[in-house]
Amino acid sequence: MMDWDKLRVFHAVAEAGSLTAAGESLHLSQSAVSRQIRALEESLETVLFHRHARGLILTEQGELLHDATASMYRRLDTAAARIRDSRDEVFGELRVTTTTGFGTLWLVPRLAKLYEKFPNLKIDLMLEERVLDLPMREADVAIRMKEPSQADLVRKRLNTVRMRLYALPSYLEENGRPQTVEDLSTHRLISQAVTAHQVSSGLTLIESLHAVGIPSTLTVNNYFGVLQGVLSGLGIGVLPDYLVADFPHMERVLPDVESGSIPVYLAYPEELRHSQRIAAFREFVLEELSETARHLSAVEEGHARSA
Numbered sequence: 001m002m003d004w005d006k007l008r009v010f011h012a013v014a015e016a017g018s019l020t021a022a023g024e025s026l027h028l029s030q031s032a033v034s035r036q037i038r039a040l041e042e043s044l045e046t047v048l049f050h051r052h053a054r055g056l057i058l059t060e061q062g063e064l065l066h067d068a069t070a071s072m073y074r075r076l077d078t079a080a081a082r083i084r085d086s087r088d089e090v091f092g093e094l095r096v097t098t099t100t101g102f103g104t105l106w107l108v109p110r111l112a113k114l115y116e117k118f119p120n121l122k123i124d125l126m127l128e129e130r131v132l133d134l135p136m137r138e139a140d141v142a143i144r145m146k147e148p149s150q151a152d153l154v155r156k157r158l159n160t161v162r163m164r165l166y167a168l169p170s171y172l173e174e175n176g177r178p179q180t181v182e183d184l185s186t187h188r189l190i191s192q193a194v195t196a197h198q199v200s201s202g203l204t205l206i207e208s209l210h211a212v213g214i215p216s217t218l219t220v221n222n223y224f225g226v227l228q229g230v231l232s233g234l235g236i237g238v239l240p241d242y243l244v245a246d247f248p249h250m251e252r253v254l255p256d257v258e259s260g261s262i263p264v265y266l267a268y269p270e271e272l273r274h275s276q277r278i279a280a281f282r283e284f285v286l287e288e289l290s291e292t293a294r295h296l297s298a299v300e301e302g303h304a305r306s307a
Helices: 004-016 019-026 030-044 060-085 100-117 169-175 181-186 200-211 223-231 241-245 276-306
Strands: 049-052 055-058 092-098 121-127 141-144 153-161 163-167 189-192 216-220 236-240 251-258 262-269
Touching: 004 019, 004 030, 004 060, 019 030, 055 060, 092 100, 092 276, 100 121, 100 223, 100 241, 100 276, 141 276, 153 276, 163 169, 163 200, 163 241, 169 251, 181 251, 189 200, 189 223, 200 216, 200 236, 216 223, 223 236, 236 241, 241 276, 262 276
Parallel strands: 092 121, 092 141, 189 216, 189 236
Antiparallel strands: 049 055, 141 262, 153 262, 163 236, 163 251
16 A cells, blocks of 8 residues: 555655645755655656756656546545535535636626625636636636536526627718618627637527628627727727626627527535535625626616617
């Protein structure tokens, strides 16, 4: 059976890529770390690291052992989280992942309400288009614009989003309000690039506009940039409808033009089903989405009355 202390030292070295950095994190001298690694290599009768001037690189055998220690640490983190979450108090770290657009434009501006209710909660927010592996604990909870396909996840459908066309009233007053899709050809269309990672329904809408000869004269690789273009009066943007709740001065263009329905899901690993932090975050998101839906409805009613 392998010695736990040696495995702990090995994992620190594999993560840090150097004996010195690993020693600092473990509060051990470089020579002590080196001795532990050498003893582990001798017990396994293999070389775990290639040594060179820039640091240490795992050998093939080292990669195998690192996969095992990384998995072990994830399981320990999960156990610790479940132990903490068995208490009533909501505290500690919650690793949340969602898309850059939804995270920056909707979630972050609302987090003050969550912290006000649970001041001891720490959110580690990972905004990226890549779908993180929840069962492997790359994150604790995800908000995604399609149903997660990974196994062993609890899934909850939150609501739906549609991509629509928006512009500032000042821009439309100066450049005219399109009455047909063809009228868009005289305007600057701002959208995500068709090569950018985005929801398929949004891509379909953009491609349908391109198909009738409407070029995107400004393309950005996320919705945040598209929104900034619209708010700067650059043109007409393809944006998710939930943004109107926070930017009610934007005017919808061509109300009959929109994408298909985009489902929004919240998901987390089955093993965190009873997590107090997950429950608190889930209820917070549901409440805020309901509030957003009410604001969106009120804004649309106001625009309809003034039309």
